[in-house]
Each structure stands twice: as structure tokens, then as C-alpha cells.
Amino acid sequence: METIKPGSKVEIETTDKKFTGILMERPQLADDKHIVIKLGSGYNIGIKKEKIKNMKEIKEGRKKEEFKLKEHKIDPEKPTISILATGGTIASRLDYLTGGVHSAFTAEELISAVPELEEIANIRGRQIFNKFSENIQPRDWIKIAEETAKEIRKGIDGVVITHGTDTMHYTSAALAFMLKTPVPVVLTGAQRSSDRGSSDAAMNLINSAFTAANGNFSEICIVMHGEMSDSYSLIHPATRVRKLHSSRRDAFQTVNSKPIGKVENKKIEYTERETKPRGGELKLDTKLEEKVFLLKYHPGLIPGIIEKLIDMEYRGIVIEGTGLGHTSEILFDSIKEAIDSGITIAMTSQTLYGRVNMNVYSTGRVLLDLGVIPCEDMLPETAFVKLMFVLGHTKDPEKVEEMMLTNYAGEITERSIPWPP
Amino acid sequence: METIKPGSKVEIETTDKKFTGILMERPQLADDKHIVIKLGSGYNIGIKKEKIKNMKEIKEGRKKEEFKLKEHKIDPEKPTISILATGGTIASRLDYLTGGVHSAFTAEELISAVPELEEIANIRGRQIFNKFSENIQPRDWIKIAEETAKEIRKGIDGVVITHGTDTMHYTSAALAFMLKTPVPVVLTGAQRSSDRGSSDAAMNLINSAFTAANGNFSEICIVMHGEMSDSYSLIHPATRVRKLHSSRRDAFQTVNSKPIGKVENKKIEYTERETKPRGGELKLDTKLEEKVFLLKYHPGLIPGIIEKLIDMEYRGIVIEGTGLGHTSEILFDSIKEAIDSGITIAMTSQTLYGRVNMNVYSTGRVLLDLGVIPCEDMLPETAFVKLMFVLGHTKDPEKVEEMMLTNYAGEITERSIPWPP
Numbered sequence: 038m039e040t041i042k043p044g045s046k047v048e049i050e051t052t053d054k055k056f057t058g059i060l061m062e063r064p065q066l067a068d069d070k071h072i073v074i075k076l077g078s079g080y081n082i083g084i085k086k087e088k089i090k091n092m093k094e095i096k097e098g099r100k101k102e103e104f105k106l107k108e109h110k111i112d113p114e115k116p117t118i119s120i121l122a123t124g125g126t127i128a129s130r131l132d133y134l135t136g137g138v139h140s141a142f143t144a145e146e147l148i149s150a151v152p153e154l155e156e157i158a159n160i161r162g163r164q165i166f167n168k169f170s171e172n173i174q175p176r177d178w179i180k181i182a183e184e185t186a187k188e189i190r191k192g193i194d195g196v197v198i199t200h201g202t203d204t205m206h207y208t209s210a211a212l213a214f215m216l217k218t219p220v221p222v223v224l225t226g227a228q229r230s231s232d233r234g235s236s237d238a239a240m241n242l243i244n245s246a247f248t249a250a251n252g253n254f255s256e257i258c259i260v261m262h263g264e265m266s267d268s269y270s271l272i273h274p275a276t277r278v279r280k281l282h283s284s285r286r287d288a289f290q291t292v293n294s295k296p297i298g299k300v301e302n303k304k305i306e307y308t309e310r311e312t313k314p315r316g317g318e319l320k321l322d323t324k325l326e327e328k329v330f331l332l333k334y335h336p337g338l339i340p341g342i343i344e345k346l347i348d349m350e351y352r353g354i355v356i357e358g359t360g361l362g363h364t365s366e367i368l369f370d371s372i373k374e375a376i377d378s379g380i381t382i383a384m385t386s387q388t389l390y391g392r393v394n395m396n397v398y399s400t401g402r403v404l405l406d407l408g409v410i411p412c413e414d415m416l417p418e419t420a421f422v423k424l425m426f427v428l429g430h431t432k433d434p435e436k437v438e439e440m441m442l443t444n445y446a447g448e449i450t451e452r453s454i455p456w457p458p
Numbered sequence: 459m460e461t462i463k464p465g466s467k468v469e470i471e472t473t474d475k476k477f478t479g480i481l482m483e484r485p486q487l488a489d490d491k492h493i494v495i496k497l498g499s500g501y502n503i504g505i506k507k508e509k510i511k512n513m514k515e516i517k518e519g520r521k522k523e524e525f526k527l528k529e530h531k532i533d534p535e536k537p538t539i540s541i542l543a544t545g546g547t548i549a550s551r552l553d554y555l556t557g558g559v560h561s562a563f564t565a566e567e568l569i570s571a572v573p574e575l576e577e578i579a580n581i582r583g584r585q586i587f588n589k590f591s592e593n594i595q596p597r598d599w600i601k602i603a604e605e606t607a608k609e610i611r612k613g614i615d616g617v618v619i620t621h622g623t624d625t626m627h628y629t630s631a632a633l634a635f636m637l638k639t640p641v642p643v644v645l646t647g648a649q650r651s652s653d654r655g656s657s658d659a660a661m662n663l664i665n666s667a668f669t670a671a672n673g674n675f676s677e678i679c680i681v682m683h684g685e686m687s688d689s690y691s692l693i694h695p696a697t698r699v700r701k702l703h704s705s706r707r708d709a710f711q712t713v714n715s716k717p718i719g720k721v722e723n724k725k726i727e728y729t730e731r732e733t734k735p736r737g738g739e740l741k742l743d744t745k746l747e748e749k750v751f752l753l754k755y756h757p758g759l760i761p762g763i764i765e766k767l768i769d770m771e772y773r774g775i776v777i778e779g780t781g782l783g784h785t786s787e788i789l790f791d792s793i794k795e796a797i798d799s800g801i802t803i804a805m806t807s808q809t810l811y812g813r814v815n816m817n818v819y820s821t822g823r824v825l826l827d828l829g830v831i832p833c834e835d836m837l838p839e840t841a842f843v844k845l846m847f848v849l850g851h852t853k854d855p856e857k858v859e860e861m862m863l864t865n866y867a868g869e870i871t872e873r874s875i876p877w878p879p
Contacts, residue, residue: 071823083823171784171821175758203780207757283782283812330763333754333778335842336628337596342751345766357754359624361704363592389810391704399494400592402504406491421756 041094047074049084050091056084057095107149109160116194116250117159120147120242121184123177124167125201127227127238153243157303158250161193170201170208170226175425178211179323185212185222186321195221195249199242202226202288205259206278210419213257213275213446214426217320221252223272224259228286237262237286244270244300252305254312256447258297262286269301274310276419276448279389292389293414294450326428329353331421333387334364340371347374352428353381355412355421362386362393362411363400369407376408381437383410383424385417408434410441413449423448467516468495472509478516479503528570530581537615537671538580541568541663542605544598545588546622548648548659574664578724579671582614591622591629591647596846599632600744606633606643607742616642616670620663623647623709626680627699631840634678634696634867635847638741642673644693645680649707658683658707665691665721673726675733677868679718683707690722695731697840697869700810713810714835715871747849750774752842754808755785761792768795773849774802776833776842783807783814783832784821790828797829802858804831804845806838829855831862834870844869 041047041060049056049072058074071083072092144162148155165184168177185196196218200208209224216222225245227238245260248270252258257275264287273291282288298307328351332342346354354375358364362384364372376382384404386393392414395401405411412420420441427440442449462468462481470477470493479495492504493513565583569576586605589598602619609617617639621629630645637643646666648659666681669691673679678696685708694712703709719728749772753763767775775796779785783805785793797803805825807814813835816822826832833841841862848861863870 070827071820073820082817083820169784169819169821171755171780172786172788173757174786174788178757201781203784204757280781280809281811283807283809283814285812288809288812327758329758331754331756333752334592335752335839336594336599336625337748337750337846338752341770342766345763345770349762349766359592360701363590363624365593365595367593367595386704388701388704388709390702391706391709393704396503398590399492399504400590402492418756425758 041092046095048093048095049074049089051084051088052090053088056082058082107145107152107155109144109148109155111159115157115159117161118157118195118197118246118249119161119163119188119191119193120144120197120199120246121181121188122162122164122167122199123170123173123181123201125170125199125226126229127199127201127225127241147242151239151242153239154246157243157246158194160246161188168201170204173201173204173208175211175325175327178208178215179325181208182212182215182321182323185216185218186319189218189220189222189319193220195223195252197242197245197249198222198224200224200226202228202261202280206280206289207418207422209257209259209275209278210422210446210448211325211426213448214423215321215323215325216257217317218257219255219317219319220315221249221254222257223249223252224257224275225261228262228284228288237267240267241270247303248272248300248305253307253315254297255315255317256297256313259289260300261289263299269299271299272297272305274447276423276446277416279416279418292416293391294447324429325425326352327425329355329421329425329428331355331357331417333357334359334368336365338365338368340368343368343371343375347378347380351380352432353383353424355383355385355417355424356409357387357417358384358393359387361397361401362395362404363398364404366400366403369403372404372409373407379432379434381410381424381428381434381441382408383412383420383441385412385415385420387417389416410438412441415448419448462513462515469514469516470495470505470510471512472505473511474509477503477505528566528573528576530565530569530576532580536578536580538582539578539616539618539667539670540582540584540609540612540614541565541618541620541667542602542609543583543585543588543620544591544594544602544622546591546620546647547650548620548622548646548662568663572660572663574660575667578664578667579615581667582609584609589622591625594622594625594629596632596746596748599629599636600746602629603633603636603742603744606637606639607740610639610641610740614641616644616673618663618666618670619643619645621645621647623649623682623701627701627710628839628843630678630680630696630699631843631867631869632746632847634869635844636742636744636746637678638738639678640676640738640740641736642670642675643678644670644673645678645696646682649683649705649709658688661688662691668724669693669721669726674728674736675718676736676738677718677734680710681721682710684720690720692720693718693726695868697844697867698837700837700839713837714812715868745850746846747773748846750776750842750846750849752776752778752838754778755780755789757786759786759789761789764789764792764796768799768801772801773853774804774845776804776806776838776845777830778808778838779805779814780808782818782822783816783825784819785825787821787824790824793825793830794828800853800855802831802845802849802855802862803829804833804841804862806833806836806841808838810837831859833862836869840869
């Protein structure tokens with residue numbers, strides 16, 4: 038059983054079922070109790086080794102001619118974009134086409150898998166790393182920012198970053214704070230939704246490439262399906278976007294703002310949202326303080342947890358409070374203790390939509406008096422990433438507060454409606 | 459300054475401004491650095507005591523005739539409902555009308571403030587306690603359940619519970635698990651949204667009373683504005699509802715399900731959602747394990763935090779994971795340690811919408827192997843409350859898993875779309 042090479046077609050007989058598929062490598066796997074095969078449907082399944090009665094290679098195997106590398110011709114009339122791969126479901130789509138046993142991710146492979154890309158732009162392709170996005174850590178954001186900057190310095194017209202969808206919005210927010218770019222930088226991925234057999238990878242990649250090549254703006258953004266069918270994609274601003282469904286292809290939604298635009302059939306329709314036009318200087322600033330915690334308030338939350346975060350030497354806590362930015366009063370003393378010991382505490386709302394306003398009720402006012410920073414209409418995830426960035430730049434509480442309440446990357450909208458009226 | 463009684467009209471001169479309003483009592487306040495007055499607009503503001511240069515009572519004061527108690531006539535032809543008050547913004551609406559200096563909350567006061575109530579039903583009114591909902595704790599859910607059961611035993615036709623909106627959906631989920639009711643039990647509150655000067659309390663109370671008196675079902679539900687204007691309310695199922703906006707009157711939304719119905723002009727329009735019809739036995743079961751933590755996963759989350767939760771002798775952790783129910787692999791060892799030490803770990807998704815499915819990716823499969831319970835399409839807040847309830851009834855891991863995956867109160871929908879297909 039151990040002699041069958043990954044990439045081979047296998048037939049597996051378990052104690053209760055028979056499976057046929059391509060044996061996969063499992064480079065990131067944390068256990069060795071399973072083997073993984075890719076079924077004909079394109080889905081990977083894991084099979085417990087102890088359940089396997091028999092596994093044999095099917096010799097006729099996968100037809101090599103199914104996937105042929107196309108030669109990539111450079112057209113000087115076309116824009117040039119770089120596609121940087123970081124892993125995730127969108128990569129596994131390519132794995133499926135290429136046999137799934139390596140992740141070289143060259144321009145040739147990309148174009149062979151999604152031929153429409155060549156019509157849009159000259160493509161450069163490169164893999165930064167290969168991780169499921171649930172495993173992506175703040176230091177990976179730095180790596181992605183650095184590699185993106187390297188590509189931009191080559192004078193290209195735009196960058197596409199393929200990424201797992203689970204934490205793509207954390208990464209987009211991090212890039213928005215760390216990178217000032219003269220060209221569009223587009224993150225995209227694939228949901229491979231349960232409601233459709235086919236993958237959304239191709240359309241997301243095509244619309245992302247089109248946006249990177251032709252977008253009239255120079256911001257970080259996420260381009261993903263705008264609705265469940267393969268009709269159009271939305272261009273979401275980096276700091277205002279969130280994965281709001283576990284499986285649907287239109288899982289990503291702009292929150293508390295408007296999308297930058299809509300991409301459909303090689304045409305971008307912009308909304309009235311202001312964007313930074315192409316051009317300007319490239320700036321890379323990757324200083325981050327990793328010791329920041331995102332704490333969701335819930336009834337029954339006890340002060341002890343904040344005391345533990347103090348013990349663990351966290352430098353910042355972003356609270357996902359309730360409503361307009363509240364927690365139970367039983368936490369007030371521990372919040373005071375944290376702030377007194379030099380920890381920044383910032384308040385967002387678990388309602389996700391709307392703005393915190395800590396002047397309306399006494400709970401909010403007391404928290405403000407204690408020194409909690411009200412994060413306006415920032416998403417909790419964005420405020421969390423931003424606090425890492427801010428604490429990477431200053432430890433001075435006044436400066437931290439000033440920076441948290443300054444709009445750097447579209448993350449805060451000025452209050453349009455005064456409250457109280 | 460200390461001799462002016464709460465409820466008096468006062469004029470306050472601070473170092474930079476002048477205010478006129480009604481001096482309020484602050485029974486729940488955690489600091490004594492402020493006084494609070496209610497402005498003519500109905501909003502309360504806090505004023506720092508140290509800033510106050512002068513405060514004087516305006517003797518002509520509040521006109522007593524503004525608020526007159528109406529006599530409440532019992533009509534044997536009408537249904538009878540009980541309105542139980544727990545505090546929150548909806549109470550402060552009444553406070554404003556009554557002068558805001560006590561919270562007796564009798565039927566007479568309710569009807570005097572919202573005369574339409576008398577047309578709907580014979581009203582009983584009673585205050586259970588007076589708390590902002592951010593301060594409501596699991597033991598308060600028990601109190602509310604007990605008091606609601608007391609009212610139901612009197613043979614009434616329905617119950618309305620007025621409640622702060624911040625954590626109303628946690629309370630509704632808790633009541634749904636603790637209370638089997640033969641009549642509708644309706645939670646309602648007021649958002650007093652920033653985009654409208656007037657309060658939403660009256661319409662919410664009227665539509666809630668109508669639903670309690672006439673609803674054809676016997677479930678716990680939340681009745682709140684269905685849109686931003688004063689048109690209709692939606693009846694949300696207790697375990698499928700969430701506050702999704704910090705200030706809008708239509709902040710409450712049904713997630714992963716359908717509302718029970720729509721209430722408008724004393725008419726209920728039901729959706730096709732199945733409900734439990736009126737009748738059946740009253741059952742009250744309030745056993746809860748309070749040592750449950752709701753942990754939101756974020757990039758950079760370190761295993762140390764789970765180790766601290768083990769130290770703190772938590773009995774259960776509901777993880778708000780990413781996507782289909784994932785965390786970074788760096789947490790796997792600590793999750794194993796927690797489960798080995800007898801802590802239940804259950805997985806939900808921070809996408810809120812959609813279902814966890816831990817069979818699709820290796821990350822999910824490993825977590826399942828470790829013994830993490832996949833909470834289907836339960837909201838994180840509902841799974842959190844449910845785990846408190848389940849651990850209140852059994853410590854046996856198999857029984858815990860079985861109960862978590864059994865639908866008790868509409869919190870789980872059977873998978874409609876298989877994945878992988």
C-alpha cells in the first residue's frame with residue numbers, strides 16, 4: 038500500500054464501501070490516520086487507514102493528455118499582471134486539473150487550466166506558499182505583502198493573490214494597512230459551493246485578472262461571486278468585506294459600505310464609492326504587534342478571562358461587544374486593570390452592521406471613561422488587524438487612540454447621522 | 459446639589475455648556491462621577507460631576523397632567539396577556555412618559571403609555587427586574603423562565619417579555635431550551651434608532667401583544683420591526699435570530715431559517731415555516747452549566763488561550779471557527795488536551811450564515827477525529843446557550859454530542875443539500 042505514488046488512480050475497499058479516485062499528497066496534514074483521494078466529482082475525501090481492507094493502483098490510470106501545458110505568448114499590447122498563489126480551494130481546483138500532486142503554479146499551468154486568462158493579460162504566475170487560509174498567521178500576511186511589493190516593483194499593471202476563503206478578509210485588511218499600492222491588488226479564492234457541482238474558481242480568477250489588469254483604482258480588494266450563479270463578481274473594499282456564508286459562492290459581502298464595483302463579461306461597472314486612482318508611490322510597512330486578542334462578549338463572560346489575557350502579556354484586546362459597544366458591568370474592573378497595565382482595549386460590535394456609539398447609554402459612557410477606544414463603524418476583524426498594525430508602530434496610548442480613530446484604508450466612514458439627533 | 463430629587467426638572471451649567479432636563483436615578487451605574495439627565499428629546503446624557511459649575515431645580519417642573527393613569531377595564535371577551543418587564547431601552551421609553559423616576563410597570567401605566575394595548579387584550583403587567591441587557595447573565599435567563607412559567611400557569615393566552623435588545627437573542631435561545639410553553643412567548647424591545655427621532659417601542663409592544671394574544675403557535679419568539687419605517691414587525695424564531703445592526707430598528711434578522719410570520723395592523727401573516735400549535739403541557743427545566751466559553755477564532759490565536767480555559771475549569775467551549783468550521787492547525791494539540799480533560803468543544807462558523815461541514819477539508823476531518831462536535835447550521839450564540847443547557851443535564855461526552863446534534867427548539871435544520879454532492 039505504501040508503494041503507490043500520489044497522483045495514481047486507486048481503488049480502495051473499506052470495511053463498508055468502495056472508492057475510486059486519485060491518491061493525494063497531504064503536505065499540510067496534522068494526522069497520519071487518513072489517506073485522501075480525489076473523487077471523480079473533484080471533491081477530496083479522507084478515508085481512515087484502519088478501515089481500509091484493500092487498496093490497489095488502477096494501472097490505466099489518469100490520462101496524461103487531459104492536461105497539456107499551453108505555451109504562453111507575451112503580447113506587448115496587453116497589460117501584464119502577476120498571479121501569486123498562497124493555497125486554498127482555488128489551488129485545489131488547479132490541482133484537480135493538473136493531477137493535484139504538485140503545486141508549481143506557473144503561468145503556463147494557470148493558462149492551461151483557465152485559457153481565458155491569456156485573452157485578458159500577459160500572466161506571470163508564482164507560488165508564495167501553499168496553506169489553507171485557516172492556517173494563515175500574521176507573519177504570512179507580511180510575506181504576502183512583501184511578495185506583492187516585489188511584483189509591483191517589476192512594473193506590472195496589477196496583482197492577483199489566490200487565497201483560501203476562510204480568512205481572506207483578515208488578509209485583505211492586513212494588506213490594506215501594510216501596503217500602499219500604485220496598482221490594483223486583488224485577492225480571490227473559490228468556495229466550491231455545496232449548491233453547485235462545478236467550481237467557482239475559473240470565474241473568480243478571470244474577473245480578478247480583469248480587475249487587476251484594467252481596474253481604474255489602486256487599492257487592495259477582494260473579487261468574488263456577486264450572486265450564486267456564474268453571472269458577475271463584486272469588487273469588495275479590503276477593510277469592509279467579510280465572509281458571511283460558510284459555503285455559498287456569494288459568501289463575501291461588503292459591510293457598512295459599498296462595493297467598489299461589479300465585474301461582468303470583461304467590463305467593470307463602478308459604484309459611486311470614492312477610490313484611490315492608479316499611480317502614486319509604492320509603500321510597504323509591515324510592522325505588526327501580534328499580541329492582540331479578539332474577544333467576543335457573551336452573557337456569562339467572567340472577568341477572569343481578561344485577567345488571563347493580562348497574564349499572557351497581550352498588548353491589545355479588541356472586544357466584540359453587544360449593540361452600540363457594550364459589555365456587562367461585571368467586566369469593568371478587569372477592563373480598567375488591563376488598561377492600567379498598558380493594554381489597549383478597543384470596542385466593536387458583534388452586530389457587524391452599524392456603528393458603535395458609546396455615548397448613548399451609561400454602560401458605554403463608563404467604558405469610554407475607562408479608556409476603551411470606540412471603533413466607529415469598523416468591522417471587528419478589521420479593527421483587530423488594525424490594532425496589530427497600530428501597536429506595531431506606537432505604544433503611546435494617546436497615539437494608539439489617535440491612529441485607531443484615523444481612517445487609513447477606508448476602514449472608517451465619518452458619521453453621517455449624528456446620534457443623539 | 460444633592461438635595462434635588464430625581465424626577466425634578468433641572469438646569470445645569472457646566473464649564474462649557476448649559477443643559478435642561480429631568481434628573482434621573484441611576485440604579486445600575488458603576489461609577490458615581492456622572493449625573494444623568496433626560497433631555498427634551500427623550501435621550502439621556504451623562505454629565506461629569508467635576509464639570510458642573512451649577513445645578514438648580516426649575517420649580518415649575520414637569521407637568522404632572524402630561525401622564526395620567528387610565529383605569530384598566532377587564533373585558534371577558536378579550537384574550538388576556540401578561541407583559542413582563544426586564545429593563546432596557548423599551549423601559550426607558552415608558553420611563554420617559556411616566557417621568558422616569560420609578561419602574562413600577564403596572565398594567566395601568568402600560569396602557570396609559572400605549573393605549574392601543576387595551577384594544578388588543580386584557581393586560582397584566584409586572585416588572586421582573588430592571589437591567590440593561592448587556593448586564594443580563596445566565597441566572598437572569600432562569601429567573602425570566604420561572605416568572606414566565608408562573609404567568610402561564612395563571613391560564614393566560616400569551617406572554618410578552620420586554621428586554622434590552624443587546625442580548626435579547628441569547629435570552630430567547632435560553633428560554634427556548636428551558637421552557638416548553640402552551641402559548642406564544644414574545645420577547646420585544648426598542649432600538650430607538652439613530653435614523654429616526656421617534657421611538658420604535660410603541661409599535662414593537664403593540665405587535666408583540668397582538669402576537670401573544672392571537673398567535674396560532676406556542677413557541678418563544680422575538681417580535682421587532684421588519685424594516686426601518688413603522689410598517690410591520692417580523693416574528694423571529696427564538697433560536698434563529700440575531701441582532702445584526704447596532705442601531706437600526708430592523709436590527710433583528712432571522713438567520714438560516716424563515717421568520718414565523720409578519721404582524722401588521724392587527725393581522726398576522728404566517729410563512730410556511732412549521733410551528734408548534736397552541737396547547738400542550740407547560741414544562742420548565744432550567745438546569746444550566748454556566749462554565750461555557752464562546753471563543754472566536756482569529757489568525758494569530760495561540761494555543762495558550764485554550765490552556766487558560768482548561769485551567770479556569772471551563773466545561774465547554776463553543777468555537778466560532780472559520781468557513782465550514784475550521785481553526786488553525788496550531789490549536790489542534792490544545793483542543794485535544796481540552797477534550798482529553800473532559801471539556802466539550804463544539805464548532806460553529808463566524809460566517810453566521812450557512813452550515814459547518816467538517817468533512818470537506820482535512821482541517822475539519824482532523825478536528826472531528828479529535829472529538830469536536832460540528833454544530834450544523836446553529837448560530838454560534840445559540841450553540842453557546844445550548845451547550846450550557848446540555849451540560850446542565852449530562853457530563854457524558856457521548857450524550858453531550860447526541861444532545862448537541864438533536865434538534866430541540868428549531869435550532870438545527872436537517873441538511874437539505876448534501877455535501878459533497
